[in-house]
Amino acid sequence: MDQQADTVASRYGVRMSRSLKWFAYTAAAATSTGTLLFCYGNTLGDFKPIMIEAHELTGDAVVVTLGVYLWYHVGRTWRLRRVRPVSWWTGLAGGLCWVVSIVTGVIAQIFGMGDAVLLWWAHALASLMAIVVVCFHAACGFRAGVVQMRGAV
Numbered sequence: 001m002d003q004q005a006d007t008v009a010s011r012y013g014v015r016m017s018r019s020l021k022w023f024a025y026t027a028a029a030a031t032s033t034g035t036l037l038f039c040y041g042n043t044l045g046d047f048k049p050i051m052i053e054a055h056e057l058t059g060d061a062v063v064v065t066l067g068v069y070l071w072y073h074v075g076r077t078w079r080l081r082r083v084r085p086v087s088w089w090t091g092l093a094g095g096l097c098w099v100v101s102i103v104t105g106v107i108a109q110i111f112g113m114g115d116a117v118l119l120w121w122a123h124a125l126a127s128l129m130a131i132v133v134v135c136f137h138a139a140c141g142f143r144a145g146v147v148q149m150r151g152a153v
Ligand code: HEM
Pocket: 020, 023, 070, 073, 074, 077, 078, 080, 081, 084, 087, 088, 089, 090, 091, 092, 094, 095, 098, 134, 137, 138, 139, 140, 141, 142, 144, 145, 148, 149
């Protein structure tokens, strides 16, 4: 019985760590392509359409990888609000920033960013906040849950 429980736990851990890795790869790619577009969109104007395409594709990939990761992650951590308040609230804040980044990104994909100043700022700021808050959240979570994570990842 114990062995069976161990197998279930380790399979769950493997799925979690795989989905976290894919989220990290795609988030890094969306961040790099977004930053590239921001820095060189005008100076390298000829490449702008390619930069936009690359940013849109990597952005859409984040929607999938984040969805899969949160499915496992929130299922495990939602009940920990009182036990790990800092992790819980920073997780919620970071998750919401990602939602704003994704929603504004998808709106820009459908209708175009054009001269929509508010949409531009909402997207750029939410994306920046998403990265900063979630990096803090993950570091904090690994520190607080270091014993559990040795078994899970
Ligand atoms: C943007 C998406 C998120 C990412 C990338 C993320 C990532 C992580 C990582 C890497 C850890 C440490 C490893 C672990 O304990 O699993 C962690 C811990 C934690 N996360 Fe998140 N998280 C996210 C969103 C959330 C959300 C929405 C919540 C709930 C409101 C949340 C609640 C927690 C809690 C409570 C812990 C501590 C778990 C413990 O100490 O056992 N996270 N998170």
